[in-house]
Ligand SMILES: Nc1nc2c(c(=O)[nH]1)N[C@H]1C(S)=C(S)[C@@H](COP(=O)(O)OP(=O)(O)OC[C@H]3O[C@@H](n4cnc5c(N)ncnc54)[C@H](O)[C@@H]3O)O[C@H]1N2
């Protein structure tokens with residue numbers, strides 16, 4: 215019988231990088247629909263933001279040297295030359311020493327002013343005179359032109375996932391249509407004679423289709439576009455038909471179930487039978503998720519994912535997501551959280567293990583408690599905050615050891 219030749223996660227990623235050269239395609243979409251999408255090209259500012267010097271407070275714009283040494287006992291005396299209106303250009307000049315102008319928060323300040331004194335530090339004597347009780351420093355409460363963005367600057371790099379903050383920057387530059395990477399279309403095929411639609415009541419021996427829903431939402435979460443091809447029996451001909459159709463219509467194909475070496479497992483044979491095909495990986499050194507199949511037909515990649523839902527999710531998060539991110543050229547760092555492990559845990563050597571955990575503060579210290587389960591148990595991830603990765607050669611971890619927790 216053919217046995218898995220398991221490959222480490224990093225090696226699998228390299229095999230994918232060497233064999234899968236898909237380039238992203240651009241599409242223009244309204245900014246308000248761009249949340250979570252990946253920028254196709256660098257955004258270069260075509261103007262300064264703000265485009266004028268403005269005040270950060272309600273107060274009086276003046277020359278700081280005119281108020282040097284001002285205090286409550288000996289205030290500086292200033293003549294109010296005018297009032298700046300919001301949304302209007304400031305046309306008042308501070309020609310003489312002791313001139314000032316009233317500016318509301320966000321209002322434009324005159325060229326000669328280098329600070330704004332908050333009204334709390336002033337006392338108005340009459341319509342034209344104000345006392346300043348505190349010496350301002352140059353630049354105090356002034357938002358300089360270009361403080362936000364300078365013309366010609368690369369403000370957001372391609373490969374960045376658009377968050378609300380990037381949407382704000384784009385709006386500040388007047389960009390309300392944005393060029394993003396077209397979503398990668400990922401076909402999902404569920405296999406297994408025992409798998410039934412979730413809307414039905416399973417008979418003994420039957421199982422509701424979890425993986426179509428799990429994968430579809432994982433694809434969406436990763437910025438892809440799921441295409442569902444339904445549940446298919448473990449027969450070579452019906453599998454070949456649906457895999458060929460999904461291959462034709464999608465950028466990559468995910469097949470759940472039928473990746474191990476059991477008699478009825480057809481996925482391997484079907485991929486082999488496709489034109490211009492190649493099996494890249496059959497077995498990954500991870501737990502759960504070992505019996506994973508990665509093939510290629512033409513330039514498109516086909517994943518045979520384990521049927522066990524937890525294993526299916528782990529392989530998606532570690533391998534399929536890598537593949538999607540690579541096409542988009544995503545610029546993202548993952549920052550796991552350091553936590554204290556709560557029990558003594560034994561692990562077999564040979565596979566990197568993904569263990570779901572829950573976090574809890576104990577005496578101000580963040581702890582990670584494992585959720586012990588089997589890979590057929592989907593609720594383990596649902597109950598977990600995240601997971602830890604135990605490296606291949608580790609034989610376990612002890613209570614009190616430091617672990618890094620990745621968010622799910
Ligand atoms: N002789 C060996 N047998 C198995 C090995 C092995 O190394 N040698 N590995 C085991 C591991 S680990 C896993 S994981 C499974 C993976 O098997 P398959 O990918 O072939 O998946 P199936 O056999 O079709 O299903 C496994 C399990 O998952 C359930 N399943 C399948 N699809 C779905 C779905 N869409 N939604 C919910 N549950 C699903 C299925 O009913 C089975 O219970 O192989 C082991 N065997």
Ligand code: MOO
Nearest residue numbers: 502503504525589
């Ligand atoms: O590794 Mo299997 O992938 O335990 O469920």
